[in-house]
Structure formats: structure tokens, C-alpha cells
Amino acid sequence: MTPLEADSFVNAAAAYVHIPFCSAICPYCDFAVVAGQDDMVDRYVAAVRSEIEMAEPWRPLDAVYFGGGTPSHVAASLLASILESLAAKHGIADGAELSLEANPEDFTPGYAGELYAAGFNRVSFGGQSFDTAVLSDLGRRHGPGQIDSSIDAARRAGFENVSIDLIYGTPGETDRSWDGSLTRAVNLEAPHVSAYALTVEKGTPLGRAVAGGAEPPDPDIQADRYEHADRRLAGAGLTRYEVSNWARPGYECRYNLTVWAQGEYEAYGNGAHGFRYGRRFRNHRRLQAYLGAIESGRCPRAGEDLIAGWDAELDRLFVGLRRTVGVSSGAGTEALLASVEGRILVEVGIIHDDNERLTVTTPLLTDAVHRSVLGQMPPIVMGDGDA
Amino acid sequence: MTDQTRIRNFSIIAHIDHGKSTLADRLLEMTGAVTEREMREQLLDTMDLERERGITIKAQTVRLEHTSADGEGYVLNLIDTPGHVDFSYEVSRSLAACEGALLLVDAVQGVQAQTLANCYLAIDAGLEVIPAINKIDLPAADPERAAGEVVGIIGGSPNDVLRISAKTGRGVDDLLETLVKEVPPPRGDPEAPLRALVFDSYFDAYRGVVCYVRVVDGNLDSGDRLRFMATQEVHEADEIGFLTPKAKPVARMGPGEVGYLITGVKEIDRIKVGDTITGARRPADEALPGYSEPKPMVFSGLFPTDGDDFEKLREALEKLRLNDASLAWEPETSKALGFGFRCGFLGLLHMEIVRERLEREYDLDLVATAPSVAYRVTLSDGEVRELKSPQDLPDLTERTAIAEPYVKAMILTPTEYVGPIMELATTRRAVIGNMNYLSPERVELDFEIPLAEIVFDFFDLLKSKTKGYASLDYEPAGYKRSDLVKVDILLNSQPVDAFSAIVHRENAQEYGKKMTSRLRTLIPRQLFDVPIQAAIGGRIISRETVRATRKDVTAKCYGGDISRKKKLLQRQKEGKKRMKMVGSVEVPQEAFVAALKVDDEL
Numbered sequence: 001m002t003p004l005e006a007d008s009f010v011n012a013a014a015a016y017v018h019i020p021f022c023s024a025i026c027p028y029c030d031f032a033v034v035a036g037q038d039d040m041v042d043r044y045v046a047a048v049r050s051e052i053e054m055a056e057p058w059r060p061l062d063a064v065y066f067g068g069g070t071p072s073h074v075a076a077s078l079l080a081s082i083l084e085s086l087a088a089k090h091g092i093a094d095g096a097e098l099s100l101e102a103n104p105e106d107f108t109p110g111y112a113g114e115l116y117a118a119g120f121n122r123v124s125f126g127g128q129s130f131d132t133a134v135l136s137d138l139g140r141r142h143g144p145g146q147i148d149s150s151i152d153a154a155r156r157a158g159f160e161n162v163s164i165d166l167i168y169g170t171p172g173e174t175d176r177s178w179d180g181s182l183t184r185a186v187n188l189e190a191p192h193v194s195a196y197a198l199t200v201e202k203g204t205p206l207g208r209a210v211a212g213g214a215e216p217p218d219p220d221i222q223a224d225r226y227e228h229a230d231r232r233l234a235g236a237g238l239t240r241y242e243v244s245n246w247a248r249p250g251y252e253c254r255y256n257l258t259v260w261a262q263g264e265y266e267a268y269g270n271g272a273h274g275f276r277y278g279r280r281f282r283n284h285r286r287l288q289a290y291l292g293a294i295e296s297g298r299c300p301r302a303g304e305d306l307i308a309g310w311d312a313e314l315d316r317l318f319v320g321l322r323r324t325v326g327v328s329s330g331a332g333t334e335a336l337l338a339s340v341e342g343r344i345l346v347e348v349g350i351i352h353d354d355n356e357r358l359t360v361t362t363p364l365l366t367d368a369v370h371r372s373v374l375g376q377m378p379p380i381v382m383g384d385g386d387a
Numbered sequence: 388m389t390d391q392t393r394i395r396n397f398s399i400i401a402h403i404d405h406g407k408s409t410l411a412d413r414l415l416e417m418t419g420a421v422t423e424r425e426m427r428e429q430l431l432d433t434m435d436l437e438r439e440r441g442i443t444i445k446a447q448t449v450r451l452e453h454t455s456a457d458g459e460g461y462v463l464n465l466i467d468t469p470g471h472v473d474f475s476y477e478v479s480r481s482l483a484a485c486e487g488a489l490l491l492v493d494a495v496q497g498v499q500a501q502t503l504a505n506c507y508l509a510i511d512a513g514l515e516v517i518p519a520i521n522k523i524d525l526p527a528a529d530p531e532r533a534a535g536e537v538v539g540i541i542g543g544s545p546n547d548v549l550r551i552s553a554k555t556g557r558g559v560d561d562l563l564e565t566l567v568k569e570v571p572p573p574r575g576d577p578e579a580p581l582r583a584l585v586f587d588s589y590f591d592a593y594r595g596v597v598c599y600v601r602v603v604d605g606n607l608d609s610g611d612r613l614r615f616m617a618t619q620e621v622h623e624a625d626e627i628g629f630l631t632p633k634a635k636p637v638a639r640m641g642p643g644e645v646g647y648l649i650t651g652v653k654e655i656d657r658i659k660v661g662d663t664i665t666g667a668r669r670p671a672d673e674a675l676p677g678y679s680e681p682k683p684m685v686f687s688g689l690f691p692t693d694g695d696d697f698e699k700l701r702e703a704l705e706k707l708r709l710n711d712a713s714l715a716w717e718p719e720t721s722k723a724l725g726f727g728f729r730c731g732f733l734g735l736l737h738m739e740i741v742r743e744r745l746e747r748e749y750d751l752d753l754v755a756t757a758p759s760v761a762y763r764v765t766l767s768d769g770e771v772r773e774l775k776s777p778q779d780l781p782d783l784t785e786r787t788a789i790a791e792p793y794v795k796a797m798i799l800t801p802t803e804y805v806g807p808i809m810e811l812a813t814t815r816r817a818v819i820g821n822m823n824y825l826s827p828e829r830v831e832l833d834f835e836i837p838l839a840e841i842v843f844d845f846f847d848l849l850k851s852k853t854k855g856y857a858s859l860d861y862e863p864a865g866y867k868r869s870d871l872v873k874v875d876i877l878l879n880s881q882p883v884d885a886f887s888a889i890v891h892r893e894n895a896q897e898y899g900k901k902m903t904s905r906l907r908t909l910i911p912r913q914l915f916d917v918p919i920q921a922a923i924g925g926r927i928i929s930r931e932t933v934r935a936t937r938k939d940v941t942a943k944c945y946g947g948d949i950s951r952k953k954k955l956l957q958r959q960k961e962g963k964k965r966m967k968m969v970g971s972v973e974v975p976q977e978a979f980v981a982a983l984k985v986d987d988e989l
Binding site: 196197199219220222223226243244259272275280282295305313318319340344348350354363364365366367368370374375 | 415942950
């Protein structure tokens with residue numbers, strides 16, 4: 001993907017739909033999720049559709065992403081009904097990417113067929129690992145074989161664009177088992193792979209376990225695994241286009257490309273985050289709070305931040321620098337490069353500037369770059385100088 | 388004016404927590420100086436810190452009126468003394484204002500080193516020492532043992548040692564009678580020119596400097612023009628009076644009397660404790676003996692954690708100095724710690740108290756560099772220079788010798804800890820002197836030791852090796868040449884001045900190793916490898932490396948949750964702002980504190 005193509009997604013129109021339901025909550029997960037509340041699904045889907053109804057009409061969407069939670073935990077007909085609402089409100093552009101996250105634990109050929117018939121054209125599987133022990137440590141409820149069969153089911157139903165998520169650095173995982181997982185993913189010839197380091201989040205069972213003395217993931221080992229993944233996937237023709245995402249050319253996730261290009265996207269559902277009218281907004285995270293707002297006709301927003309002026313420039317760098325193509329030069333990159341922090345980043349080879357674009361050359365240190373970006377001041381201070 | 392035969396001037400010598408303040412309160416109450424309603428618990432200790440630590444930092448003084456069993460009225464001037472070795476000069480001046488001293492010993496703990504040291508001061512000053520065992524009401528009290536120890540120091544019979552409970556008031560009547568009987572009355576010459584001793588002073592926001600004085604000879608009259616013999620300043624006696632304990636102005640103070648003097652002087656350092664006051668018109672020929680300038684013994688750099696607090700720190704130091712003329716400082720710049728002050732203290736406790744007061748009363752967050760002593764360096768040209776900071780040490784080629792201050796230390800300990808104490812002392816370059824048994828269970832150990840060896844962590848180690856039973860006191864014992872070297876600590880090849888230390892050559896390797904390995908665990912990984920080295924001159928004696936961070940990235944940006952991640956990183960960035968930059972290395976404030984913290988590894 002050329003930098004120009006990547007940047008062009010700033011003009012895309014995208015939407016995110018959150019489906020919080022899961023069969024069980026994984027110990028490392030800190031997303032807005034619920035388990036054991038399947039009786040709420042119908043009510044929730046109705047609420048999401050109401051939220052879409054209430055939205056200002058936009059233009060036909062170029063990308064829709066159903067994330068979770070586990071979208072595949074919900075009947076295909078219900079997901080289809082949400083797609084219908086989106087189509088009715090905004091329209092769906094020709095060739096749009098309609099993606100959903102799916103769990104291999106219960107992804108049947110029948111279900112795949114229904115999704116495809118409903119219009120979905122991309123499935124991202126939460127495979128996480130092909131090592132039974134690691135899957136068990138991660139609290140996953142599927143076996144490696146179910147990843148294979150899920151992808152097979154998706155392909156038979158017509159999905160060509162499939163992705164596999166992997167998690168590395170679980171204590172107990174070995175170099176060998178990680179290499180084994182990568183090999184199986186590569187052999188499945190999925191055109192898109194995401195690989196995430198296991199992250200210990202506060203408030204999760206994993207977070208509590210680590211606080212209580214359980215072994216945390218080792219960042220150096222995770223760095224080794226990341227570098228190994230990058231080599232292994234590159235060797236299989238998958239190019240890294242973002243910190244944690246690899247794809248064959250043309251299979252990059254367009255919804256994510258939109259987010260990273262600072263494009264705008266609608267967001268529906270509890271805990272969903274969007275970016276519209278220059279504002280980054282978030283919905284109520286708690287399911288009841290979200291339902292309560294929608295059902296009494298109120299806006300489900302929990303808050304929003306206006307991203308304008310200098311903030312918008314830093315925001316462009318913030319999202320864009322996660323991409324391999326980096327960001328085009330501008331006031332923000334100039335300020336960064338002129339700062340002491342920026343000069344150190346260049347000197348030790350963490351960022352690279354070729355006058356046209358600024359890129360992060362060591363993606364594992366992206367947060368360090370981000371922190372430097374956030375502190376930059378606008379080059380010219382307007383006003384009477386008494387600030 | 389009181390007849391000298393009716394005056395008794397005395398101090399109470401006691402270890403921390405042995406009940407001096409409680410006894411003072413009881414005396415105030417029983418002599419009617421303070422009614423019960425007015426009585427605050429431990430009236431004489433007014434500062435919060437004193438209450439908390441149970442020590443008296445600034446002496447206060449009170450005039451008590453007592454009708455004795457013989458029906459005669461007496462004036463008892465209780466001259467309070469600061470209770471710690473660091474203030475031994477102040478103690479000696481307080482004692483110089485007395486004829487007697489009450490040696491108060493805890494019936495549970497027995498004699499402690501500091502009591503012993505002050506008791507020797509009292510004996511040397513020719514005071515009548517009256518021993519009393521306090522806290523006899525406690526279940527664990529062993530008054531016989533304590534009395535035996537006391538007799539071992541001052542002689543006499545254990546039966547003559549008073550037994551009291553300051554808390555319940557038991558035995559305090561007897562004590563008052565004994566004071567009247569045993570403490571000699573002052574024998575000043577009422578006809579001689581005025582000589583009065585300034586034995587303490589404090590700053591009052593409204594009145595300026597208030598001096599506590601003891602008239603020795605002649606009369607001190609309100610309105611007199613007075614000459615301070617050491618400073619050669621002349622001031623007028625705006626107001627004189629007694630402390631009852633409330634200030635009660637009087638027109639005249641005769642020989643033997645104790646009270647306060649206000650001259651209108653606003654700067655505490657213009658009045659020297661130990662100075663002699665005489666009349667400007669009819670001056671005495673000779674000052675009272677014993678005046679000297681208290682000299683700082685221990686130095687430490689104090690730096691505000693937040694560089695913006697520099698002025699606040701300066702103001703706080705100035706305010707503290709209003710009441711503590713011995714506190715000295717000069718601005719200091721550290722590459723690592725920014726702007727701060729090199730402060731001189733009378734001793735370790737003094738340093739700790741000042742630091743605590745700055746942090747607590749002035750709400751400052753401080754980093755203190757490792758305490759050091761005043762080294763004397765002989766330069767190639769023969770000049771001798773005093774070093775307050777290791778950074779000031781001239782190069783090897785520019786100096787011919789370094790001398791360091793020694794102290795005569797005295798430890799009182801139960802006999803079972805003699806072994807561990809000897810071991811500790813020997814590793815600290817001490818030369819063991821006498822061993823005196825106070826009783827079969829308790830022994831006094833004397834030795835000479837470089838002050839530098841005890842300023843760091845000796846107290847803590849002594850405490851831990853003796854389960855807190857040993858006590859230590861020390862006094863200056865001059866300078867001696869030593870084989871000393873300066874160890875520098877380099878971060879990423881840049882010396883970090885705050886970590887430089889002057890140590891004995893034999894300990895240099897160990898110091899270097901300890902600091903480098905400690906810093907390796909304290910300094911977070913950076914974006915590049917950070918070598919940590921210890922060096923003497925250009926020679927590296929120890930090296931460690933903090934490996935570069937390899938992973939500093941959020942794996943997943945869930946659902947486009949940009950705002951949350953920004954806030955998270957912003958918070959991390961705020962955290963980094965509190966770090967000090969040493970070159971391009973970010974060092975957390977805690978690393979400085981932790982690296983300089985005393986420990987029991989050495």
C-alpha cells in the first residue's frame with residue numbers, strides 16, 4: 001500500500017458496531033463485554049438500530065466493522081438487521097468492506113452462509129494461538145482445530161477475505177509454540193493476520209492475578225516474538241502495515257485504515273468510540289446505561305473531545321504513526337523533529353524523516369514516539385503574548 | 388529582685404522519653420505556676436516535631452515559686468536543655484546558667500549514652516548532680532538496677548537516689564525539697580559590673596529576638612544600654628522579665644536571676660548563644676568563659692523535587708533560621724538535581740529535624756544528597772581548604788593531603804551486644820578505646836571513629852545490631868589525615884554530581900559497586916543502553932548497563948479508542964516530567980532518594 005493510498009482513507013466513511021455479548025469473558029479482556037446475558041441480545045440489537053435511526057444521515061459507508069465482544073455470538077439475522085439499518089440510514093458504498101469479528105468456538109458452516117448472504121464480506125477470527133496449552137492459559141474455549149474448520153467454513157460460504165488474530169507472549173508460551181502458531185496461520189493462507197502482545201490490564205482477572213504475584217508477560221520475550229512474527233509473516237508475503245497488522249497487498253483492513261488515516265467513523269453500541277464532526281466521542285460503556293439512554297430517547301454519549309487546530313495535527317500524527325507508511329510532513333512533524341525529544345528519537349534510530357514523510361522505524365517503541373508527539377507545542381503562538 | 392540565697396537554678400538531664408517534659412509539667416502544676424486548666428500536656432515542648440519525637444529542640448525555661456517545708460519561699464529556675472548530642476554546645480550553655488542538675492533516669496531503660504554525656508558535662512561544669520529514677524509506677528520498672536547504674540557514674544549510695552513518678556506526681560514533693568536543699572544558691576557579686584550569660588534565644592514574630600539570660604554579677608535593669616561582649620554590639624534592654632511561664636516584665640534582675648531580655652534585634656544570628664552581656668557604661672573586664680561559635684559538622688545538599696520550589700525552599704530555610712542560628716547554607720547547583728542549597732548541620736539529628744520540618748511545616752518535597760563531613764584539603768601551595776561538598780575536591784595533582792574529622796564516640800550497651808558492636812566499629816575504621824562496666828549487664832564502650840563513618844547509617848546499624856538497646860553519643864575529636872578518594876558515578880558517561888562521594892580508598896570499590904548495581908535496578912530502561920560507571924579520577928572501578936527498552940507500545944487500539952489511549956500516554960508523560968534529566972537519561976526522583984538511602988549492606 002502506497003503512502004498516498006493509505007492517506008486517502010482520510011476521506012472514507014466508516015462505522016463501528018459494538019456487540020458486547022460473549023459466551024464467557026476471557027481473563028485478559030478489558031473491553032466492554034458481558035457474558036451470560038444472552039436474554040438481552042434482542043433488546044440490545046433493537047437499541048443499536050434505534051441509535052442508528054437517531055443518527056444524522058451520512059454518505060454511503062466504505063467500511064463497517066462489527067467488533068466485540070463476540071459479534072458471532074449473535075444470530076446472523078440480527079447482525080443483518082443492523083446492516084439493514086445502516087444501509088437505510090447512510091447507504092453502503094459499492095465494494096464496501098463489511099467485516100465482523102468471530103470466535104472459532106461456535107462458527108458453523110450454516111452460520112457462515114447466513115453472514116455471507118447478509119452481505120458481510122470479511123471475517124476476523126479470534127484464533128489467538130494454535131497451542132492448546134496457550135489457548136487454555138488464555139481462557140479460550142476453542143481448540144486449534146476449530147480455527148482451521150472455522151476458516152474452512154468461512155471460505156466455503158464465500159468469504160475470501162479472512163483474518164486471524166494471534167496473541168503472543170503468554171507466560172508458558174515458548175519460542176517453538178509461537179513459531180508453530182505462525183506456521184499454522186501462514187499455512188492457512190489467510191491474507192490478513194493481526195498479532196498482539198498479551199497485555200495485562202487493570203481490573204481484569206489477569207491483572208488481579210499479576211498483582212497477586214502471577215508471572216507477568218516478559219516484555220523482552222514479547223519483543224523477540226514480535227520480531228520473529230514480522231520475519232515469518234513477511235516471508236509468507238504478508239506485509240506489516242500497522243504496528244500489529246500484516247496483510248497481503250489489497251487485504252488491509254479498510255475500517256482500521258480509516259481510523260489511522262484520521263478519517264471519520266460512526267460508532268454504535270455500548271462502549272463504542274467514534275470520530276465525527278471533528279469530535280472523538282464515546283458511548284456509555286455499561287450495557288444498562290447504554291440501553292437506558294437509548295430506550296428513553298436520549299443520546300448514549302458518555303463524552304466527547306473536540307479535535308481541532310493544533311490538536312488535530314497532533315492527532316493526525318498520533319493515529320498515523322502506527323502505520324508503516326507513517327505520516328506526511330507537516331507542522332506537527334516539524335515541531336517534533338525540532339524538539340530535544342524528537343532529536344533523540346532520530347539519533348537513536350526510532351523515527352526516520354525523509355522530508356516528505358515521518359515514519360516509526362521500530363514499531364515496538366511507538367508509544368515512546370507518541371508521548372513525544374503529545375508534548376509538542378504549536379510553532380507559532382498567536383495572541384498578545386501574555387499567555 | 389530576689390535574695391540569692393532563695394534562688395535555685397537547675398536543669399534536667401534526661402534521655403529522650405525518660406520523662407523530662409512530664410516532670411516539668413508536674414513541677415509547673417505543683418508549684419502553682421500553671422493551673423490544671425491551663426495545663427496542656429507537656430507544656431514545655433511546643434513544636435509538633437518535638438511532641439512527636441519526644442525531644443526538645445529549643446530549650447525553654449521557667450521560673451517556679453515554691454514554699455519549702457521550712458516555710459521559706461524559694462525561686463526555682465528550671466532551665467530546660469535540648470536533649471541531643473548535636474546540640475551539646477547549647478546544652479553546655481544551659482548548664483553554665485545552673486548550679487545544679489537533676490539527672491533523670493527511666494526506671495525501665497536505665498542510663499543511656501546521651502544522659503551519660505550530658506551528665507559528664509554537668510559534672511565538668513561543677514554542678515551539683517541530683518539523681519532521680521523516674522517512671523517507678525511502670526510494671527517493668529527496675530529502680531534498683533537504674534539506681535545502681537547512676538551510682539556507678541556519679542558515686543554515692545543507691546539509697547540516696549530519688550525515686551519518682553512524674554506522671555502520677557509520686558515523690559515530686561521530695562524532689563522539690565531536695566532541690567532546695569542540695570542545689571547551691573548562686574553566689575554572684577551584686578556590686579560588680581553586670582555580667583549575664585545568654586544561654587538561649589528564639590525569634591518571636593512580634594518582638595524580634597528574645598534572649599534567655601542568667602545574671603551572674605551585678606544588676607540588669609530595664610532600659611540599660613548593654614554591650615554583647617563577643618559580637619561587640621550594643622543594644623538597649625527594651626524589656627526584661629521572668630517566665631512564669633508567661634512573660635512577666637520586671638524592672639530589674641539581680642545576680643542569680645534567670646529571665647528574658649528583648650532588645651529589638653530582629654536577626655537571630657546577631658545574638659550569639661554563650662555571649663556575655665555587660666553594661667555599656669560600666670563594662671566588665673572579662674567575659675564569662677565558654678563562648679564558642681557552633682560549627683556545622685555534617686553537610687547535605689537539599690534540592691526541591693520540583694525545581695519551581697527553589698524560592699520556597701529558600702524562604703523556608705530563612706524562616707527556620709530565625710529560630711536556629713546554627714543552621715547554615717549556601718546555594719548549590721547540581722547538574723542532576725538542579726538548584727538547591729548545601730546545608731550545614733550540627734549533627735545527624737539536627738539534619739533530620741531540619742529536613743522533616745522543611746517537608747512538614749513548609750510542605751516541600753526534597754531530595755537530600757548523602758550526608759558528608761567537612762574535609763580539610765591541603766593544597767600543593769600549602770593552603771588548607773575546607774570542603775563542604777565532594778564536588779569541590781581539587782584534582783589529585785593540586786592537593787597533597789586530605790584530613791577528615793574524627794569523633795570520640797561512646798556507646799552504652801547491654802554486654803551481650805559488645806561483640807557485634809566491636810565488629811561494626813572495626814569495619815568503620817574505629818579505634819577501640821576503653822570499656823567501662825556500669826553494672827554487670829551494661830557497659831560503656833569508647834572509641835575514636837571518623838565522623839564520616841557514622842553520618843551515613845551507623846545509628847541505624849547500631850540499632851538493628853542491638854535490637855535498639857545500645858545508645859550512642861559522640862563529640863568532636865579533631866582532624867586526622869586519611870587515604871581518601873573521590874568516587875564519581877557516571878550515567879551514560881556523564882558524572883552525576885549528587886552521587887559523588889569521598890570515601891576511604893579501601894571502601895571505594897565497594898561503594899562504586901554498590902551504587903552502580905543499585906542504580907541499575909533504579910533507573911528505568913531508556914530508548915538506548917545506559918552505562919552506569921563508578922570511577923576514581925579517570926579509572927573505572929565498576930560498571931553496569933541498563934539495557935535499552937525493546938517494547939514500549941500498546942498492542943491494540945481497541946475500536947478506535949484514541950482519546951483513552953492519549954490520556955493514558957499523557958499521564959505517563961506527566962510522570963516522566965517529574966524525572967530529572969541527566970544528559971539524555973531520565974532518572975526518576977525516587978532513584979536519587981533510593982540510591983542515597985542508607986542501608987545495611989555495607
